[in-house]
Every structure is written in C-alpha cells, then in structure tokens.
Amino acid sequence: AQKVTQAQTEISVVEKEDVTLDCVYETRDTTYYLFWYKQPPSGELVFLIRRNSFDEQNEISGRYSWNFQKSTSSFNFTITASQVVDSAVYFCALTNGRENFGNEKLTFGTGTRLTIIP
C-alpha cells in the first residue's frame, strides 16, 4: 500500500522568511511519481511539480525548490522569500508509474496549511 505523510499540520512564518514543507512517502513500487499541489483559499487544487523515482535531481523554479531523496523517502518543498500569496494548503501526493494497470490513483498526504504573516 502507498502512504504519504505530511507531519506538519500548520506552519506560520513572517513574510520574506524561507519555509520548508516536509513530505515522507511509502511505496513498494520501484517506479513511482511524486507531486505537489497547492490549494489556495479559493479551493481549487493547483499542480506545482511532478517528479519520477529515477530522477533525484533537485529542482528550482523561481522561489520554489524541491529536494527529492530516495534514501530517506522524502520529497520536501521549500519556498524562499515567502509572500502572502503563498498562503495555502499544500499537498504532497504519490502514484505508481505503471500505465494501463488500473491503479493510477493519487494518494495524498493530509496537507500542510501554510500561513504567511505580513
């Protein structure tokens, strides 16, 4: 069975501080995909990034960066110089990498509510 753990339920930081959101996953699959989604107060789920299990390179996109470490089964997300607009609930998710086997659901963590204080 797959499992995603986001131990941080809520985080508050002052604007311009850096913040890291933790994600730990469990899976028996050797090929899998990891995702981060953002859910702002308006409610929609916004896709941020996808990572496959063969690519452990860290990724940076503007103020966002992701640290994928298979050795610790972690896929952490860092926001640099946080802004009020970053306030949202962030979800980490996992799916296996097999196509056409009917098991492509996303398993979500419970989310981390991030509040950026102006």
Added chain:
Amino acid sequence: DSGVTQTPKHLITATGQRVTLRCSPRSGDLSVYWYQQSLDQGLQFLIHYYNGEERAKGNILERFSAQQFPDLHSELNLSSLELGDSALYFCASSARTGRAEAFFGQGTRLTVV
C-alpha cells in the same frame, strides 16, 4: 485556469436526494478521476475512467456511481444522500494514466442538509 470544468460549483440538497456532478476534462485528456475532500477523510480517490472505461475504484460508496461519455465528459451520481456526504468533490483529468500530472477542476461543494 486548469482547463477542467466542473458544474455546479455549489449544491445544497436534502438527505435522501440524488444529485449529479458534471466534469469536462481538458481538451484531449482521456483520463478522468473523481476525488472527495472532506474534513475527516482528507482527499480520497473515488474512481478513474480512461476513454470511457472504468479503470479503478477507490473508496466509493455503492450509493455513488460514475460514467464517462463518448465525448469524454464524466458525471458522478450520488444517491440516497446523507449528511456525511457533504464534501468538496473534485474532478481531475490527465493526458495519460499514471505518469502524467492530473489537473483538477475547481470542485463542486456539496452540502447535504
């Protein structure tokens, strides 16, 4: 805008009733997923359709059913509604199964009174 359209955005109905939620996937996407988000259960996978065929079922109640039509839009039918069915229901679509990122609609907030 993700390109996934869900209607209606809000729905209030009484216990015992039946409702239909509609989803139009992104143009060209063959996979449609339904998820339920509630305070106590979090985001839970309900069902997955690929090009009109059911591919996987999650924790979907027998009172719930779904289908995907030839034009690829999908409907989620919820019947004999109970107070506990109140939740945000998301539809997501992806270009392929599994590997591709899923893009979510804005959700339908269902309130059962």
